[in-house]
Amino acid sequence: MIKIEFNNYQATISELGAQLTSLMNLATKFEYLWQGAPQYWHYQAPILFPFVGRLKDDQYKYQGQTFQQTQHGFAREKEFTVINQTDNMVEFELNSSRETLNVYPFKFRLNVTYLLDEQGLHVNYQVTNPSDQEPLLFALGAHPGFNVANSQFNQTKVTVKPNKQYQQIPLVGPYNDSGNPRRLDLQQPLKLSHDLFSHDAIILALNNQPVELTLAQENSKRGLTVKIEGAPFVGIWSPYPQQAPLVCIEPWWGIADRLDADQQLDHKMAIKHLPAGDTWHAGFSIQPF
Template identity: 50%
Template sequence: MIQIENEQLTVQIDPLGAQMHSIKRNAAGLEYLWQGDPKSWKRQAPVLFPFVGRLKDDQYEYQGKVYHQTQHGFARDREFKVVEQSSERVVFELRDDEKTRAAFPFAFVLTIAYQLDEDRLLVSYRVENPSNDQTLIYALGAHPGFNVPVDEQGSFETTQFSVSPAIDYQQVKLVAPGPFNDLEHPAVLHMQQPIQLDHELFDEDALIFATKGMPFTATLTEPQTNHGVHVQVNGAPFVGVWSPYPAQANLVCVEPWWGIADSIHSDGRLEDKQVMSRLAPSKHEDYAFAIQPF
């Protein structure tokens, strides 16, 4: 386990999946990150790469060949290499190999940096295409889960969820048997006022905000203690908000997505898949979000 810390925060990251393991404010000693429970959700903050969400039949076709790939891709189960480390910053790297190419026939370098900035944790990604001649087709996302409530006071049902800007958003619905996206028939999320959390909010899977890449902050707050977390996103086309259902648990995930699950109309061809990034040979792309516990 790798630990970084400053005067305000202590954060632990597991090289397996480069997954956050703990986020604590030093003054209170409270644990903000979900600690995992196999009865509801065993993970804590998986990295989603090279796919976000589920593929139809857990497979896709590329250049006439069919590849198997489970939900959210393989990065979350791969060991990352530590390539840089200091007291307040650590950088992990994952490169393609024979095993990844069996499921994803592309060369890539995925770099993830965790950097403390006073009372915020900055999470940044870089995807590089080291190929000389092949375009890299991929999606990327984050899936951090937070304890709701943070401490023993209050409950899941007394916690409030709010966003900024506090406006109406298009909601991308997820439908059976996937869950697969139905981008063509969005609903509306009225977010002028905070939402009181309820497990039934997630009975149709995640609430997906179509943010269109604009600056977006999601906030979880327990009013009795005023403890909670801000997740600040800039540039992601979607932000998913999820809690397990019907296996209920005191956690909520706030997920910046640069990708999305297959469409209900997907033909299974990677070249036709919606919301995929395309990176030219020898190029790179950067992504980021921030977590601010309070």
């Protein structure tokens, strides 16, 4: 486990999956991040790569071959290497290998940087295509879970800025039904309930606009804000039907397959096509208060 600190805050990150495992206020000993429990959800903040969500029938096709891949890809199960570290920053790296090439026929380099400063915890991603010829097709997402006690679940709300109506992409089973979008009025805060997640995640189409999602109890001075720039989607999720004491706010640069997906990776909704030799950057921040 790697620990970084700034002022009263400490973040802990595991080399397994480069997963954030703690975000704590050292002065109050308050833990913002979900601590994991298998009866609900044993992950805490996995990195979703090279896919976000479920592939149709857990497979995809590329250049005449069929590949098997489970939900959210493989990065969350891989050991990352620490390549740079200071008191308040750490950078991890994962490279393609013979093992990954068996299920994902692309060379890649994935770098994840965590930085704590006066504005909170910054999480930055960098995907590099080391090939000198082939494009790199991928998606990436964040899946941080935050503590919300069941006794306070119905008194917790998510405030989205800009306050407006958003396009909501429904899920039918594990697949997206973007052909039948809904409108979700978020001019007022979204009040949480466990039944809100009876159809899985609430997915908002952001169209790459900057947004802020603040998770806090009513009349509370403690909570957190997730700030996102340049992401096409954000998911809000809590396990159902379990009454789990957590809520995830998930910036996504990708999405699960459409209901009518033909499984051809080139056609996949929101898949990134990174040219040979290029690097892609993205990120978000968590500002606790």
